[in-house]
Amino acid sequence: MDKKKYFILLLPALIIGVILLYYLPASQSHNLLIVPIVFWIIYYTWIYIERKKGKIN
Secondary structure, rough: HHHHHHHHHHHHHHHHHHHHHHHHHHHHHHHHHHHHHHHHHHHHHHHHHHHHHHOOO
16 A cells, blocks of 8 residues: 555545535435545556556566
8 A cells, every 4th residue: 555645645535525524415425425435446546557657566
């Protein structure tokens, strides 16, 4: 796990998650699950692209 990339993505994901938690109505709170899903998709895509380019072992 690349901690630098993880924390770079974690901060905006947490901020967006808290904002959505506060502003979404209770009937749409299930949409909050999109935030961690998108977080992990972006994280693993970033790792994959760097491995493909040969920057990570």
